[in-house]
Amino acid sequence: MRPPDLIASSIHTLLCDADGTLFASEEPAFDASVDVTNRCMERLGIERRFTASELRLGSSGKNFRATITELAELYGVAIEDDEFRTALDGWVTEENEAVIAHLAEVLAPDPEVSSSLRRLSQQFELAVVSSSAQHRVDVCLEQTELSDLFAAKRRFSAQDSLPVPTSKPDPAIYQLAAERLQVSTHAIAVEDAAAGAESAVRAGLPTVGMLCFVPLEERAQRIRDLEDVGVVDTVTSWPALERLLSLTRRAPRRTDQTSTVKVHP
Secondary structure (H helix, E strand, O other): OOOOHOOOOOOOEEOOOOOOOEOHHHHHHHHHHHHHHHHHHOOOOOOOOOOOOHHHHOOOOOOHHHHHHHHHOHHHOOOOOOOHHHHHHHHHHHHHHHHHHHHHHHHOOHHHHHHHHHHOOOOOOOEEOOOOHHHHHHHHHHOOOHHHHHOOHHHOOOOOOOOOOOOEEHHHHHHHHHHHHHOOOOOEEEOOOHHHHHHHHHHHOEEEEEOOOHHHHHHHHHHHHHHHHHHOEEEEEHHHHHHHHHHHHOOOOOOOOOOOOOOOO
């Protein structure tokens, strides 16, 4: 089994992605985002229109700013143009407001996630590292009754915490979190999407893939995508992550590196 030689007993901080990892916000977020996205495409002169499912599968782990920028570039829009940049700021605000309003209506606490996180918080410091806007993360934590587990100083947004907004898979937000929390060699990241996992891996953090909110029919491909960017393990639930961390704390370090990534139910 791979975990003991990958997650050292000195780990004391869990850096958790938000959407799709702490709460089931991915699908409802894209349900609310798709209308703004398609109106953006129309304003940019792009004929292509998307469904919420297409956006989710193609942009999971990235924020709206990054998604629109990538789509504009893909369809030949001059993203360096000042007019585009000015308009993008307005679209980002509009999409964020639409998504937050929808998530505030539909998100609810998940007892299994909450129970596991509360147990984990007795052994580890918890932090949120997200591509989403800070206010969106705050609302989601409040709606899912996890807010008290993540102090304000341990919430990091690639949209709002950095001097220049960016998005995963850029490692900047994980680098900032590790620096601010002084945990560069004492933390692991927990991510549901390849873009987020790549961000953490590029920042030098051992990363565990979390599948708890990934639809069953998408899990095989998601596991392959997570493995491709370098996750050390994959779990199907927060209780499974608890067991994995408990195992790695008890087991002796191994010296061989020949094992492959396992999925822990």
